[in-house]
Amino acid sequence: MAPPNKRRPGFSRKAQYKIFTGYLVAFLGAFGGLFLLAISYLDPTAFSAIRKGAADATKPVTEFFTAARSTGQKGTSKVSAYFDAASKNAEMQRELEKSRTQLIEARALKQENERLKSLLGLVEEEAKPVAIARLISSSSSSTRRFATLGAGSNQGVESGQPVREQKGLIGRILDVGANTSRVLLLTDASNVVPVKRASDGIVAFAEGRGDDIIHIRLINIGTIEIKPGDIFVTSGNGGLYSPNIPVAIVDRPASDGALGRPLSNPAGADFVVVQPIYQPELVPAAKGGSADDSSDAQTATEDTAEENGAAAETDETAQTSQAGTDSEAAQ
Amino acid sequence: MNTAYPKRIDRQPSTLRIIIIPIISVLLGSMTVLVPYIASMPLLPPFGLMILIAWRLIRPGIWPIWIGFPLGLFDDIFSGQPFGSAAFLWSAVMIFIEIVDNRFLWRNFWQDWFLASLSIMLALVGGLWINKVISDAGNVTILLPQIILCIFLYPLVLRVVAWLDSKRLAR
Numbered sequence: 001m002a003p004p005n006k007r008r009p010g011f012s013r014k015a016q017y018k019i020f021t022g023y024l025v026a027f028l029g030a031f032g033g034l035f036l037l038a039i040s041y042l043d044p045t046a047f048s049a050i051r052k053g054a055a056d057a058t059k060p061v062t063e064f065f066t067a068a069r070s071t072g073q074k075g076t077s078k079v080s081a082y083f084d085a086a087s088k089n090a091e092m093q094r095e096l097e098k099s100r101t102q103l104i105e106a107r108a109l110k111q112e113n114e115r116l117k118s119l120l121g122l123v124e125e126e127a128k129p130v131a132i133a134r135l136i137s138s139s140s141s142s143t144r145r146f147a148t149l150g151a152g153s154n155q156g157v158e159s160g161q162p163v164r165e166q167k168g169l170i171g172r173i174l175d176v177g178a179n180t181s182r183v184l185l186l187t188d189a190s191n192v193v194p195v196k197r198a199s200d201g202i203v204a205f206a207e208g209r210g211d212d213i214i215h216i217r218l219i220n221i222g223t224i225e226i227k228p229g230d231i232f233v234t235s236g237n238g239g240l241y242s243p244n245i246p247v248a249i250v251d252r253p254a255s256d257g258a259l260g261r262p263l264s265n266p267a268g269a270d271f272v273v274v275q276p277i278y279q280p281e282l283v284p285a286a287k288g289g290s291a292d293d294s295s296d297a298q299t300a301t302e303d304t305a306e307e308n309g310a311a312a313e314t315d316e317t318a319q320t321s322q323a324g325t326d327s328e329a330a331q
Numbered sequence: 332m333n334t335a336y337p338k339r340i341d342r343q344p345s346t347l348r349i350i351i352i353p354i355i356s357v358l359l360g361s362m363t364v365l366v367p368y369i370a371s372m373p374l375l376p377p378f379g380l381m382i383l384i385a386w387r388l389i390r391p392g393i394w395p396i397w398i399g400f401p402l403g404l405f406d407d408i409f410s411g412q413p414f415g416s417a418a419f420l421w422s423a424v425m426i427f428i429e430i431v432d433n434r435f436l437w438r439n440f441w442q443d444w445f446l447a448s449l450s451i452m453l454a455l456v457g458g459l460w461i462n463k464v465i466s467d468a469g470n471v472t473i474l475l476p477q478i479i480l481c482i483f484l485y486p487l488v489l490r491v492v493a494w495l496d497s498k499r500l501a502r
Contacts, residue, residue: 008363019339021397022395022396022397023426023429025344025395026395026396026397026399026400026422026425026426027394027399027422028397028400028427029397029399029401029418030400030419030422030423030426031423032400032415032418032419032422033400033403033415033416033417033418033419033420033421033422034415034419035415036404036414036415036418036419037405037413037414037415037416037419037461037465038415038467039414039415040413040414040415041413041464041465046414047407047414048409050414051408051414054408054409058362058365061365062365062367065365066367067365068367069367071369077467133365134368135369137364137365137366137367137368137369138364138369138370139364139370139411139412140364140366140368140369140370140373140374140375140413141364141373141374141375141377141378141408141410141483142364142373142410142411142412142458142462143373143375143459143462143468143469143473143474144411144412144462144466145370145371145372146411148460163416174376180339185369187370187371187372189462189466189468189469190466190467207362208469209469209470210372210373210468210469210470210473211372211469211473212371212372213369216439262371266369266371267368267369267370267371275465
């Protein structure tokens, strides 16, 4: 039987009005959504209080699952380590021999580097981590790439601070709740990181694309050849990220630079480290206290990066030797 | 009512359950982004929207047309999209389904699946487009895996919703 036509409910005025109001309210709802979107376009921080509250409220649940995740990962890696253990062992021993000599060389280079730096009068302090926490969830259904970190203002986290793991840069803090904070991941399309090639310090920008690929845009296009396997690290320009954090490895060259993969793996990292802003006086947004949604903070970073480009060149040459050491040690 | 001797005939399903199960299921669907998976590209299907559409197609009468707005607002809190994005897109999807529903006299499983896939696809592409306007986003191609996953997971979601519906109406 064909279903009765819901559109014409007979001659009842009440029923007809009810349908009409339903449509009216639905369209009002759609326009209300557009209105909210306009507000979040004009003021990205407008609704962050609700979001922070929700993230803080759901933290116990998500953190519980995160703990389960890391235990599971450890378990599977332990089990999989038993397969072809013998050949792996032999290979690892060979690698250990090789890296031992490299480590000695690296130590010597480090000492030399320190001596030269002290001669130059450059003083660099090793930044103490602000917080160490887990990434507890991410915006895995959205085209933006955010992750939620299990530490917030109570742990001393502030917006703008870089987040890294052992293997490389993960992103930076976008906004901070009481016990959670939102991280703008490296792969987000609005995240631009000033980088340099680890081997010779050629300056570039690393941009996310929303997927697992990082677009590396060179500043001087045409003269420089980029090969697959080149490693890019943060340059320290702009003052947000401290230099020499591994960012990406090149997959294939592109017309204006290269396409690469991030070296960090947020999904596999057990704990991540929040670092203080490298040179807070260079980051205008950080001083204001709210490096809110993407655009302003981003352009600010890029501007300062370009302004300081010339000044940083001298810095760069000093750091190149150290960068070389790092990459050798990494290999 | 005397609990020692419950009614054996003429039993009614609980009114509270009838109202609350669809809403709770959509809210829980919206909260699936809290799973501790750090995605490097959009992959997790928008379960909230899928459950909403499944309810809409299984039981055409239960949602008022404007339900996309409040449920979408809740989704916006967790999804990471700019606030108001789902409120707008879900409202648009509900209006779209309503209009299509009024055009067709007959519906079958394949047609429902097609309608749901189309709605989800429109919502995902719309979300990308909103991100593009507000800040920056990648190409539409990064949505492909998510869209394909959504299309093939929809019948499963429909199954779960149908099971919930039987619980909802149980006497």
